[in-house]
Amino acid sequence: MKKYDHKAIERKWQKYWKTSKIYTTPDKAPGPASAPPSLKATDGHSKATAGKKENFYLLVEFPYPSGNLHAGHWYAFAVPDILARALRMQGKNVMYPIGFDAFGLPAENAAIKNKLNPRTWTEGNIAYMKKQIASMGTSFDWSREVITCNPDYYKWTQWLFLQLFKKGLAYQKETAVNWCPKDKTVLANEQVTDGKCERCDSEVVQKKMLQWNIKITDYADRLIDDLSGLDWPEQIKESQRNWIGRSNGAEISFPIEFENKNAPQPNFLLLHGYKGSPTGAFFSWLKRELESKGYAVQAPELPNTSEPKEYEQVKYVFDHCHIDENTVIIGHSLGAVVAMKLLQKINRPVGGLVLVAPAIDSAFANAEPRTYWKDFSWDIKYDKLKTLAGLRLVLSDAAEKGKRGAYIAHLADILDAQIAEGKANEEHFLGAQEPLVLAQLMPRITVFTTRPDTLFGATYVVLAPEHPWVKRALAHQRLLRNEKEIGRYIALTEKKSDMDRQTNKEKTGVRLEGVDAINPATRERIPVYIADYVLGHYGTGAIMAVPAHDERDFEFASRYGLPIREVISAQINADRLQVPIQTLSAQTRNNADKNGGELPYMGEGLMIDSGRFSGLTSQKGREAITEELGVKKTTYKLRDWIVSRQRYWGVPIPIIHCGKCGSQPVGDVDLPVELPEVKDYLPEGSGKSPLAKAKKWVAAKCPKCAGEAERETDTLDTFVDSSWYFLRYTDPNNKKEFASKEKQANWMPVNLYSGGAEHTTMHLLYSRFWHKALFDLGLVGESEPYKRRMNRSLILGPDGQKMSKSRGNVIDPDLVVERLGADTVRMYLAFIGPYNEVSSYPWNPDGVVGIRRFLERVWRMGQSTVDSPQLTVNANIEPVLHRTVKKIGEDIALLKFNTAISSLMILLNAIEKEGAIGQEQFGVFLKLLSPFAPHITEELWHEAGNKSSIHLEKWPVFDPALLRDENVTIAIQINGRTRGEVQVPTDSDKKTVEDAALAAVGSRVEGKKILRTIYVPSRLVNFVLEGE
């Protein structure tokens, strides 16, 4: 008998599959769309057309070319391959593509270390890994291979980035990055360990640098809301929701008063807009209001208001108005542009810049052309304005949101300004009175809270130490009495990394002496603190502290002896805003905690909320106070996606910076912007990427004015590369588009996307966002890329620990394949546990051998079957064979490969017991096994005399009539406990079965009354007896 020589067999068929190209997937495959009805994969979203096979897009996350394939890769690629093969046999046109996520830091590190070109390193790794992947016997369609570091791929990454840029979804912003002062380089988070640089071990500091951001936050709501329509595990949806972290609440403004009455007061300069005047709109009213509060106000009439010219208007104000460091310039509509130009011209710090409904960009959509367009220069030096204006505020009318909302939000962003949105009395703030404007001009601190109903219990206000308001207040001398102490505290927190701020949980803070806030509900003066338990980047960077209803505030209040006040729910419900407040001392509160949270009864007519910190849960209270004293607001934990990297090995950001025209996109014809050659890959000392060293490459012509300009030297985050690679698979060689609409339509959305749980909140969220942005641009056909997603489990070392070189528990799949064969490894991994649940499985070397034993037995059976061609069908095997066909079909559709394999084992056990199997039946067995063990089945299939590949065969169909045995075993229960069993013919009626059962357990029932008999056909009979 021939030996099962896995090496020869696997080599032979892998070569055959490659040369015969049987896995090259056509976009449309001829043939009737036929699939067994049991397959869940056909979930109604049919991509089939008449006379064509139905397309099925099976996607696995493409690997990073690290240079070596590990057990996890096998689990990621070889097990879904079972599904790909089974679906193909079941009549689907399955695309199972692969590629490489080839940009990234490891290549650059290797290049620096070994003085190699990162491309050389990467390409070498890819070549090696392709061989390894081929050794798995996977049915990948290599003709669709995508490699992200190739210019014909990243040309489209750049092009897509520019589409987002042109839509205002990509912008530059000062952002803190990890900076190593010794290496003079920006570090990725994974290059920082315990706050130190992984290379030189020096202390990492936070440094602000201009970074490219993508406005994923604009899509926060849709990214949450669209989850509900997806066939994804609830777990994944939930983590995305948590990550985005939407919370609904309100912004409430607390007016502030300074103790120092000689403190410098602001004065106001009002600049009206196109066809406006100092008496038009709300201007005269606002002037009166401000003057009545004792402020100086100037409101010049700008020249030539119907045909305004920038130079003329700016010069007029410059010549006729007094402007000092306390002046707050307020510009309405086009006046906002005049305000900004004016500030650019005076080039001295001023008190503030307030833009009311600004309409200031030539690219501004939906406005009819106006004469002033050509008379104004629309180039504004936002960075300069940021340094000149202390207060920067943009006011937006909610009614105009559709037209201008996105633009205004964008403007606020690049100005790093506060944005206040509310309802104007008349659209575009044209009302005779606009209280929103006035309110925003008064000194105040705005806080965000999800519990506006507890406003009555707010006994102090806390700002994040980095809150811009604090810096502004410190800029004026003698405004705050303890400037030094405040400065020290701010310096201290700035030094703390995020890590420290999180780990050191003891709450500290400093009171701002000399200023008080007014609680708008109680009209009471309350102190203002800075404390690092308040985060600068969340909400408004300021909170109202309600120690009675918030544990953190309680902790802080207890430490600093601040009053703690309970808000009583029953009263709020009964008579909103007229709420009696109960003042509790910290001492009382502590005693209450010791009493298991019960608060003492405080007095006549008051109900005390008894839950510890639970406060009231009155939705009514929240709404009432929000309406009366605040503005509804939704905040998100999600922050914008920083996509620029100061690295060489990535996609160059296709932007040219021009001194005159600003940041300009590279024209389509000049794409791709190819990576320049550089001498070495170490970052440039100024913190720029190594690309900055390619001086010739950096110099470029401005695409707009053709003047001297410079290229952006940062490269894109690799998550951008992987945000659209699955679209390229549908049309990998397209030179004109990233993927044609027609080709996309063949395959998108992805039917099943399998990948690692670690990508749940990164890649998976980014690519969903990217797809939605492309959808809005009309570049893709649907708003969600992946119909179904599943996360894969982890393969651990034999010791149950994560595989790692230091633990010495790494299983090298190449070695196991060498010894036992790819079929064995594939099947072992499929058998280890259910694929559709996230868990972690230790690699059991004995278990692998067990699978090998199974394949040896298959081999032996194959040899003996070939030797006895006279037997075609063994009737005794038929029922179990057909049951197995049914079961495996169902299990594969559910991704339960482990139980599918188990039923193959049961089948083999039955065959061996029987002694022999018929030729035809063996063919069926091989087909069932072929997705799991493609090589051995192909070999045996050909040995049996077949000429074409088993993988092109049709999936076996079971005969329902053959599923039933002649007899069934019925369990006999007495009072629900199993007491015996009895064999009856399958079609016996109830009476027959009950009689047979009664006879079998007669002695137990004797003399007792049977109260009830429960009969479950072909399962059991249960006698319910009296008195047992």
Added chain:
RNA sequence: GCCGAGAUGGUGGAAUGGUAUACACGCAACACUUAAGAUGUUGUGAGCUUCAUGCUCUUGUGGGUUCGAGUCCCACUCUCGGCACCA
């Protein structure tokens, strides 16, 4: 702390509310063998006993619903994963 998932033999795991522990690993005995390995056969949840076609217990713990619960409900314990001063 918050969110999510889970807990079944020595191990990985299997079970539409219907005979819990399929299948595999491991282990034991036997066969083959000089021996080991490989292979095959048989056995293998725990305990009790009169050693059987016997009894009792058993799916993290405690309750409940049901003729019947690993499965449904309530409470708790523990494990793993993610987030974490997010107001």
